[in-house]
Amino acid sequence: xxxxxxxxxxxxxxxxxxxxxxxxxxxxxxxxxxxxxxxxxxxxxxxxxxxxxxxxxxxxxxxxxxxxxxxxxxxxxxxxxxxxxxxxxxxxxxxxxxxxxxxxxxxxxxxxxxx
Amino acid sequence: xxxxxxxxxxxxxxxxxxxxxxxxxxxxxxxxxxxxxxxxxxxxxxxxxxxxxxxxxxxxxxxxxxxxxxxxxxxxxxxxxxxxxxxxxxxxxxxxxxxxxxxxxxxxxxxxxxxxxx
Numbered sequence: 001x002x003x004x005x006x007x008x009x010x011x012x013x014x015x016x017x018x019x020x021x022x023x024x025x026x027x028x029x030x031x032x033x034x035x036x037x038x039x040x041x042x043x044x045x046x047x048x049x050x051x052x053x054x055x056x057x058x059x060x061x062x063x064x065x066x067x068x069x070x071x072x073x074x075x076x077x078x079x080x081x082x083x084x085x086x087x088x089x090x091x092x093x094x095x096x097x098x099x100x101x102x103x104x105x106x107x108x109x110x111x112x113x114x115x
Numbered sequence: 116x117x118x119x120x121x122x123x124x125x126x127x128x129x130x131x132x133x134x135x136x137x138x139x140x141x142x143x144x145x146x147x148x149x150x151x152x153x154x155x156x157x158x159x160x161x162x163x164x165x166x167x168x169x170x171x172x173x174x175x176x177x178x179x180x181x182x183x184x185x186x187x188x189x190x191x192x193x194x195x196x197x198x199x200x201x202x203x204x205x206x207x208x209x210x211x212x213x214x215x216x217x218x219x220x221x222x223x224x225x226x227x228x229x230x231x232x233x
Contacts, residue, residue: 042223
């Protein structure tokens with residue numbers, strides 16, 4: 001039972017480069033999320049999705065894009081990397097409806113450095 | 116808008132002492148969920164507990180206990196007889212329900228770094 005899997009675990013990007021952070025879950029969760037965690041801070045929501053084909057902005061969406069073509073996958077794309085996007089990125093998924101109270105399941109995180 | 120405040124940035128105690136981590140939240144919703152997560156030095160996020168807004172019963176799980184008080188909008192976490200392995204950053208988080216029947220993500224506090232000294 002893999003849970004939520006993120007790739008890559010580490011990445012160094014140059015300013016202006018683009019990349020996609022991959023996230024997949026095998027729990028058949030409808031809800032998926034992307035968070036970023038800056039040093040000494042809590043996680044902040046970038047984007048979320050309540051199901052395939054539906055995405056919504058979170059608290060800090062600027063500079064990112066997402067898509068949700070399948071229930072399992074929720075990739076996060078950085079089009080023009082900037083130093084301010086240096087952070088640890090977490091993908092998460094959760095049940096929907098009344099089962100949302102079971103909490104979110106998090107991936108291991110991707111440490112991204114933009115230089 | 117919702118907000119979670121963890122006023123304690125860092126706490127250091129000696130092993131076997133009891134320690135309480137504070138969490139105060141703000142929300143306009145009457146239905147919401149509160150969570151605690153642990154982030155050990157390895158970096159992953161470990162789910163500890165969730166509590167819904169209609170259930171104010173305190174909960175105990177081994178050395179961990181949680182005190183939820185709606186009157187003060189607090190959801191505090193106590194570790195009894197702390198151990199070195201409890202050293203981690205602990206996050207309190209809030210989730211509000213939406214019309215679609217689910218949550219639109221968690222609002223996290225900034226975390227409390229707990230250091231347990233041997």
